[in-house]
Amino acid sequence: MKLYNYVGPQEIADAVSSIAPGFAVLSPAALMQWLKDDRQHADGDGHVIATFVVDRHGTLRVADRCSEHVACAGGQPVLSAGEITFQVGRHEVQIHAVTNQSTGYCPEPASWPQVAAAIGKAGLPAPAGFHVNFLFRKCSQCHALNLIKENVFVCAMCDARLPAEWNLA
Ligand SMILES: [Zn+2]
Structure with missing residues (x-):
């Protein structure tokens, strides 16, 4: 599987080097807890947009949308990266849309299978593909x-x- 190295400005990588990596999503319940603990509030449609990466172990990691991908990845190479939109209900969460929009890693649309696998590992159904291919x-x-x-x-x-x-x- 292709690993993408960080290709963004070194100053950004340096600035975020002491920040903890993104939250590893290993179950829908854990994701619900993260949304709550991180005070992620859904918009009127019930959507929360977050930064995500798929780390080298195939785990989905998420962070606040304002976070840099390189911070979410703990400075490590990734299998994919972009933005993920959750559809958040009172008791459940679904994946609404995913894109590969990450100027820090510039992953290819071809990285989708790694994203789908990571979403599956998190116990969630994956969409058919990236909502937008950058x-x-x-x-x-x-x-x-x-x-x-x-x-x-x-x-x-x-x-x-x-x-x-x-x-x-
Ligand atoms: Zn040019």
Whole structure:
């Protein structure tokens, strides 16, 4: 399985290096407890959005949405990362949507099976796939990190052509 290393700014990794990793979700009950303990309040639709990573052991780890992915991962490489939306009821929680939106790790859409497996390990049903697939590419000319929109593989900073293949290793 492909491990993604942190590719974001070193200052951020340094700044969060003493923060505890994200909460390891190993059962729906534990997730409910985390939502309560971490004072995560659902919006009007019952949704809570959180930062998540799948650690190298295939465990789903979550943290407040404002948290950096590298903090959630304890500075370690991950199998995937992004944002996860929970549908929170009074007594139960479901996964509403998941994306691979993490500029810290820039995981590929192909990392979905690892996310589905981690959600399964947490005892929850997984959605069919990422709700939104983000494509990240690094510009070979100016080294800017680009988020590909509408299949336009052109650097937003310098107009250089971006590679078709993922290149953030
Ligand atoms: Zn560029």
